Amino acid sequence: MLTLEKLRTYEAFNGDLDGWVRASTGEQRSFMSDADWYLIDALLTDIATADSGLASPTFMHEVENTLGTSTADDATRDALRALSRQRGGETT
Numbered sequence: 001m002l003t004l005e006k007l008r009t010y011e012a013f014n015g016d017l018d019g020w021v022r023a024s025t026g027e028q029r030s031f032m033s034d035a036d037w038y039l040i041d042a043l044l045t046d047i048a049t050a051d052s053g054l055a056s057p058t059f060m061h062e063v064e065n066t067l068g069t070s071t072a073d074d075a076t077r078d079a080l081r082a083l084s085r086q087r088g089g090e091t092t
Contacts, residue, residue: 005032006036009032
């Protein structure tokens with residue numbers, strides 16, 4: 001389950017998984033996994049695709065479902081959307 005704390009960690013390492021593996025603290029590694037990192041990357045890509053206007057309604061619905069089932073709350077979903085816009089749809 002993605003949380004604001006996990007998104008903040010992702011942002012602190014600028015989406016760089018290798019950097020997180022090398023430089024994160026034990027505390028950061030205790031609450032966030034590689035799977036969380038990959039999920040954030042995938043959701044950022046999916047959100048950017050949905051927002052591009054080129055996605056099918058079915059795809060957009062799937063993205064919303066995934067957001068709903070993989071995030072802790074509205075604040076986390078909003079933060080993911082904001083991060084996607086901030087990055088211009090690009091992920092690392």
